[in-house]
Each structure stands twice: as structure tokens, then as C-alpha cells.
Amino acid sequence: MAxxxxxxxxxxxxxxxxxxxxxxxxxxxxxxxxSVGDVAAPFAISAQAISRHLxxxxxxxxxxxxxxxxxxxVRVRADALEPVESWITRQKRHWTAALDRLEALAAAQTPKRxxx
Amino acid sequence: xxxxxxxETTLRLERLIPSPPEVLFALWTQPAQLVRWWAPEGYxxxxxxLDARPGGRWRVTMRRSDGGVVATSGVYRIVEPPRxxxxxxxxxxxxxxxxxxxxxxxxxxxxxxxxRVVLLQRRFESKQARDNHNVGWSACLDRQTKIVG
Numbered sequence: 001m002a003x004x005x006x007x008x009x010x011x012x013x014x015x016x017x018x019x020x021x022x023x024x025x026x027x028x029x030x031x032x033x034x035s036v037g038d039v040a041a042p043f044a045i046s047a048q049a050i051s052r053h054l055x056x057x058x059x060x061x062x063x064x065x066x067x068x069x070x071x072x073x074v075r076v077r078a079d080a081l082e083p084v085e086s087w088i089t090r091q092k093r094h095w096t097a098a099l100d101r102l103e104a105l106a107a108a109q110t111p112k113r114x115x116x
Numbered sequence: 117x118x119x120x121x122x123x124e125t126t127l128r129l130e131r132l133i134p135s136p137p138e139v140l141f142a143l144w145t146q147p148a149q150l151v152r153w154w155a156p157e158g159y160x161x162x163x164x165x166l167d168a169r170p171g172g173r174w175r176v177t178m179r180r181s182d183g184g185v186v187a188t189s190g191v192y193r194i195v196e197p198p199r200x201x202x203x204x205x206x207x208x209x210x211x212x213x214x215x216x217x218x219x220x221x222x223x224x225x226x227x228x229x230x231x232r233v234v235l236l237q238r239r240f241e242s243k244q245a246r247d248n249h250n251v252g253w254s255a256c257l258d259r260q261t262k263i264v265g
Contacts, residue, residue: 032157066158066181078156079186087216088127091237094156095129099233101153102143106135109143110230 008061009083015060020045021053025062025076033066033075127237137224137231141198144222150176154188168195174203184210190220198224205237216240 015021024039031038040050054074057063062080066073082090133140143149147163155161155178164175164187175189190204201222207215218239225232 064180064182075158078159087239088125091127091218092129095127095235095237097156098153099129099131099235102140103131103133103135105149105153106133106139106143109139110135 011060012062012081012083015056015062018053018056020049021057024050024053024057025080028063028074028076033073036072036074039074125239127235129235131233132227132230133233134230137198137226140224140231140233141201144201145195145197154178165189168192168201170195186210187212189214193219194221200224 016025020043023043027039027042028034036050036054039054040047043050054063054065058065058074061077063074064077066075078094143153145166145168147166150166151161151163154176159178159180162177162179164177165173166176167173170192172192172195173189174192175187177185177187179185187208188205189208190206192201192203194200194202201220203220205218205220209215216239218237221234221236223234225234
């Protein structure tokens with residue numbers, strides 16, 4: 001397990017060593033999923049440069065792409081930071097998001113009480 | 117495993133949810149309900165096993181849009197509708213290898229506004245360590261429930 005992790009760690013740290021790529025990850029963590037154009041919007045660099053950064057992040061296993069008609073979307077992979085995060089941090093994020101979904105679904109299945 | 121490192125081996129989350137315990141318990145234990153919230157957005161969940169009784173197995177796969185599949189699976193330990201659910205829990209990676217064994221306790225306590233949900237997850241370094249801790253775990257759960265209540 002540790003041996004398999006080492007190359008992944010190198011590419012994750014390599015990918016995160018760049019401030020622009022860290023900013024992209026921050027943006028995606030906050031937004032969830034963004035189109036490639038929206039990712040690029042706040043950065044004063046070319047679309048090609050953004051595209052290269054996204055490639056590095058994707059190769060490091062930090063982000064994944066989704067194509068819907070002509071749009072390309074990117075988001076942080078659920079297991080992105082696995083090699084560098086503690087178990088508890090990872091699980092906390094997993095369950096927090098899951099409980100958000102559970103709560104939304106439960107609300108839809110709970111009759112609203114009339115306010116007296 | 118000593119109590120000193122509990123902060124690194126035990127995760128605790130608490131929520132007040134404005135729905136009754138019965139609705140929430142069903143969302144955790146009925147396959148058709150569970151697949152609707154279990155997987156992150158962009159993943160499609162499928163229940164392969166869900167035998168919600170002590171000793172019963174559960175396994176849920178999550179398929180990414182690029183075709184990659186990960187899964188979570190385990191065995192139910194305690195099933196007390198609609199109050200409490202305890203089950204073992206581990207990630208399976210794309211090769212089917214099972215990660216660290218953990219145990220999850222979810223309790224549903226009716227409150228005037230709905231339900232207080234407490235989720236506790238404990239990590240064990242091995243299956244043996246988990247089995248050795250089962251006795252202590254139940255006592256720990258009771259304590260937690262009291263603290264919460």
C-alpha cells in the first residue's frame with residue numbers, strides 16, 4: 001500500500017506546489033463543479049495556461065472532467081487528497097456531504113407542519 | 117489502541133434534522149432510499165447487498181461518470197429501528213481491495229423539532245482489532261447516547 005502511494009504523493013505534491021493550481025483547487029472546493037471557462041475567469045492568464053494546469057491536476061488524480069454537450073466541467077475528485085489527508089479529515093468531508101444530501105431528501109419526505 | 121489517540125481514530129458528527137427518526141432510519145436502511153443520497157454528486161450509487169439485521173451484509177457501489185467504480189461495504193452489528201444503527205464500514209478501491217476497517221454508529225433521537233442525528237465512526241487497524249474492541253464499543257455507544265441526551 002505504502003509503495004503504491006509514493007508515486008501518487010509525488011504527483012500530488014508536485015501539482016500543489018504551484019500557487020495557480022492551488023487557487024484552482026480552492027475555487028473548485030468552494031464551488032463544487034465549474035465549467036473550464038468559469039475556472040479560468042478570475043485568473044489573468046491564457047486559456048491554454050489554465051488548460052495545462054488542469055491537465056497537471058488531472059494527472060495527479062486531484063480533479064476529474066465531465067463533458068456535457070459542448071461544455072467541459074471540472075471538479076475535485078472525491079478521493080483527491082486521500083494521500084495527504086488524515087483519515088478523519090477525509091471521512092468528515094465524506095459524511096458531511098452525505099448528511100447534507102440525506103437532510104435534503106428527508107425534508108422532501110417530511111410533511112410540512114402548519115404554523116399555528 | 118489507547119484512549120489517548122481517540123481523537124485520531126474516532127469521528128463524531130451531529131445534526132439536528134427537521135424530520136422524524138422513522139423517515140431518517142428508512143433513508144439509511146431501505147436500498148431504494150439509500151441510493152438516492154449515499155454517493156457524491158456525479159456518482160451513481162447501486163445497492164448490491166443490504167440485509168439490515170445483525171450479521172447482515174451491505175455493499176454499495178459508486179460509479180463515476182468516467183466509468184471508475186469504488187464501493188463501500190460492511191456488516192450490520194446493531195439494528196434498532198428507528199433509533200440506532202451500527203455497522204462496519206470500509207472503502208473498496210477500483211481493484212476491489214478493502215481499505216481500513218471502521219465501525220459506524222448512527223443514532224436518531226427524536227427532538228421537538230425533528231431528530232438529533234449523531235454519527236460516530238471508529239477506525240481499527242485490522243479486523244482483529246475491531247473484533248477485540250466490540251465489547252468496549254457498545255459501552256462507548258451507551259455513554260455517547262447519554263451525553264447526547
